[in-house]
Amino acid sequence: MNKNLKKLTLALGILTLSTGLVACGSDKGSAQSGKLDTTGIVQSIKDMKLPEIKDDYTVKLGYYNCDHMTAACIGKDAGIYEALGLKVEVTGNGKVPQAMSAGQMDAGYISFQNVTRGINKGTPITIGANNHEGGSYYLIVSNDVNEPKDLVGQKLGVGTEPEKSWAWRQMAKDMNIPVEGKNYEGINFDSDKSAYIALKTGEIKGYTACDPWGSMAEYEKTGKIMNVFDSVDGEKTICCVFALNTNFVKDHPEVAERLMLAHTKSIEYLYSNPYKAAKIFAENYSVPEEVALMTVYKKTVEEGRTITWDINDAAIDKRLTENISHGDYEEVDKNQLVQTDLLDKCGKDDFNTFIKEKIDPVFPTGMSYDEWLKKAKEIAGE
Numbered sequence: 001m002n003k004n005l006k007k008l009t010l011a012l013g014i015l016t017l018s019t020g021l022v023a024c025g026s027d028k029g030s031a032q033s034g035k036l037d038t039t040g041i042v043q044s045i046k047d048m049k050l051p052e053i054k055d056d057y058t059v060k061l062g063y064y065n066c067d068h069m070t071a072a073c074i075g076k077d078a079g080i081y082e083a084l085g086l087k088v089e090v091t092g093n094g095k096v097p098q099a100m101s102a103g104q105m106d107a108g109y110i111s112f113q114n115v116t117r118g119i120n121k122g123t124p125i126t127i128g129a130n131n132h133e134g135g136s137y138y139l140i141v142s143n144d145v146n147e148p149k150d151l152v153g154q155k156l157g158v159g160t161e162p163e164k165s166w167a168w169r170q171m172a173k174d175m176n177i178p179v180e181g182k183n184y185e186g187i188n189f190d191s192d193k194s195a196y197i198a199l200k201t202g203e204i205k206g207y208t209a210c211d212p213w214g215s216m217a218e219y220e221k222t223g224k225i226m227n228v229f230d231s232v233d234g235e236k237t238i239c240c241v242f243a244l245n246t247n248f249v250k251d252h253p254e255v256a257e258r259l260m261l262a263h264t265k266s267i268e269y270l271y272s273n274p275y276k277a278a279k280i281f282a283e284n285y286s287v288p289e290e291v292a293l294m295t296v297y298k299k300t301v302e303e304g305r306t307i308t309w310d311i312n313d314a315a316i317d318k319r320l321t322e323n324i325s326h327g328d329y330e331e332v333d334k335n336q337l338v339q340t341d342l343l344d345k346c347g348k349d350d351f352n353t354f355i356k357e358k359i360d361p362v363f364p365t366g367m368s369y370d371e372w373l374k375k376a377k378e379i380a381g382e
Contacts, residue, residue: 041272042079045083052085053258055255057087057252059106061090061091061106062093063091064092064109065192065285066210066211066240068136068239068307069240070280070307071242071267071270072092073090073092073284074270075263075265077283078273080265084258084265096108096114106252107259109131110241110243111240112239113166115337116329117329120332126244126336128260128342130238131241131263131307133236133238134239136211137239138208138214140206140207140208142205142223149177152178154184154206156187157189157199157208162180163181164326166232166323170233171229174227189207195207195209196222211294215295215298219288228303232319232322235315236318237319260342261347264348264351268349268358271305271354271358273380274296274363274376277296301363305365309343311338320332320334363376
């Protein structure tokens with residue numbers, strides 16, 4: 001084992017001991033910041049006076065260690081699943097697509113690309129609702145990198161074949177640097193967290209990741225965000241989705257429909273109670289609360305209303321065209337890919353109306369971080 005690898009292994013061990021594992025379903029239990037809250041979104045659910053679910057099934061729900069998928073943790077720790085009469089076992093790890101493919105998971109917050117590939121392999125999976133329309137995927141670099149061209153020839157956490165990543169393709173194009181991996185020393189990491197540690201210890205000069213690992217670099221002054229992937233040629237697309245196992249939907253329709261409503265209410269909570277949502281995020285992702293606050297601000301204000309349950313057909317078509325043209329996966333039946341029956345009938349609010357009436361007057365886009373934080377604390381009674 002060379003010296004550099006020893007340093008990285010030691011750093012990984014230290015951070016693991018100090019921060020613990022990231023998972024909503026861990027033995028630590030629910031984040032007390034949101035549990036038992038009976039105001040706002042949770043109270044609105046109670047006011048709906050929904051009938052009791054007759055099916056006693058426990059849903060297995062998964063999510064990645066990525067801020068785009070915070071709704072899973074919020075659903076549990078803010079008491080939304082409980083308020084909706086759901087029994088949900090929530091697990092946070094990077095094996096969600098594999099678990100859904102094996103029929104071991106009923107629902108999950110996963111990437112659009114994983115759903116398309118799953119369908120092409122015969123996995124009983126579909127997109128039930130949107131979750132994140134794009135943005136908040138970053139190129140984070142060390143502080144001594146001044147220009148994009150400085151990255152050429154450097155060790156980067158972009159994988160050994162970055163040209164197969166649609167995010168990297170657009171980033172490289174925007175920065176006018178080569179796309180092909182042969183121009184860099186690309187490294188595959190098992191998680192964004194590992195890539196962050198490698199940057200922190202000087203093993204690499206940059207990496208691509210979603211938050212909190214962009215905000216963490218800014219918070220600890222380890223590095224800086226050089227580029228944000230938020231669109232393809234200026235047009236919004238679709239990033240992460242709320243996916244459902246179609247066998248689960250068929251066998252437990254009542255539970256599946258209520259789970260879909262929970263997805264929308266968890267997103268409403270993120271926008272309406274950002275301070276408490278950030279506390280939940282910090283607890284489950286094992287990051288400082290300030291990093292969690294920065295992350296929630298980026299998702300819901302600075303970069304727009306990027307977290308949404310609304311399905312955008314044009315955005316889906318845009319992504320399919322881009323990905324298939326680069327050979328990321330084969331063509332997929334769109335009717336099989338997206339099935340919004342549950343979303344349409346679950347009793348959700350209209351997303352645009354919710355934002356216009358409930359969020360815009362309080363947290364308008366363009367609001368500074370300091371103004372947003374002050375208002376968020378005020379609403380939370382802090």
